[in-house]
Amino acid sequence: MHYDEPKDSKEMWARIDAEAEELRTRRTPLYVHKRIMDSIPDDLYSKREPWYTKRMNVGVVVGVVVVILSLAAGIAIGKLL
Amino acid sequence: MKAIDPQDRIEDDQALIKQVLGGSREAFESLVLKYSDPLYRHALAMTGSPDVADDILQSSFIKAYHHLSEVRGRFDAWMFRIVSNKCKDWLKNIRRSHVSYEEDDQPSNYSGPDEDLDRDELRGDLERALYALPVGLRESFILKHVEGCSYEEMSELLGTSIGALKMRVHRAREALQELLEGKYAL
Numbered sequence: 001m002h003y004d005e006p007k008d009s010k011e012m013w014a015r016i017d018a019e020a021e022e023l024r025t026r027r028t029p030l031y032v033h034k035r036i037m038d039s040i041p042d043d044l045y046s047k048r049e050p051w052y053t054k055r056m057n058v059g060v061v062v063g064v065v066v067v068i069l070s071l072a073a074g075i076a077i078g079k080l081l
Numbered sequence: 082m083k084a085i086d087p088q089d090r091i092e093d094d095q096a097l098i099k100q101v102l103g104g105s106r107e108a109f110e111s112l113v114l115k116y117s118d119p120l121y122r123h124a125l126a127m128t129g130s131p132d133v134a135d136d137i138l139q140s141s142f143i144k145a146y147h148h149l150s151e152v153r154g155r156f157d158a159w160m161f162r163i164v165s166n167k168c169k170d171w172l173k174n175i176r177r178s179h180v181s182y183e184e185d186d187q188p189s190n191y192s193g194p195d196e197d198l199d200r201d202e203l204r205g206d207l208e209r210a211l212y213a214l215p216v217g218l219r220e221s222f223i224l225k226h227v228e229g230c231s232y233e234e235m236s237e238l239l240g241t242s243i244g245a246l247k248m249r250v251h252r253a254r255e256a257l258q259e260l261l262e263g264k265y266a267l
């Protein structure tokens with residue numbers, strides 16, 4: 001379509017509508033999506049698991065201490081009985 | 082193309098929000114991809130600057146991410162209000178050496194034969210004319226004529242009555258006509 005001299009305001013609005021139509025096809029540049037995703041914090045909504053589903057990592061020293069304390073408690077209870 | 086039921090869309094968004102709150106970044110990316118285009122166009126039309134529109138979109142989605150648990154009702158309307166407020170804040174704060182439209186930004190009398198130049202010129206004149214409108218009129222005009230929203234949708238997004246919005250669009254059209262008809266409607 002060639003934009004020659006418009007004759008009246010109706011033609012002006014047709015041109016403005018055509019321009020608006022073109023504006024409507026504008027898309028967000030892809031780098032903006034990437035910038036948004038790069039900018040959001042990683043840990044704000046970190047996946048929350050209930051405590052009973054979490055794996056426990058017990059170290060060797062802690063394990064030995066727990067075993068010794070259990071034995072001591074067992075001996076103490078045995079003596080009391 | 083099959084139209085999406087608005088209620089389905091709201092439920093889809095709520096499901097995505099729930100996933101984001103549970104730690105899914107992918108779900109947030111889905112929301113960004115789903116709504117960024119109309120929000121970007123709105124920011125672009127309101128500010129007239131692609132760089133500013135980029136920044137407004139980015140900061141709006143980051144703000145949304147931090148406050149996602151506060152969404153009640155439609156996510157798109159909530160998100161639109163964030164972008165709209167940021168556009169208005171930018172327009173309020175900007176300190177341009179703004180000379181009145183009548184004095185300095187009057188559309189030039191150039192009338193070249195080249196179609197691209199002609200279109201660029203119209204676009205520039207339209208942007209300047211839009212920029213000369215009060216923010217409320219500009220926002221309503223953009224939603225109606227650029228985004229193609231119905232008055233019902235506009236009313237939901239802006240929280241304003243349909244009657245008031247019709248009046249704003251009408252006044253915006255009158256003002257634009259006044260600003261542009263000297264050049265484009267002889």
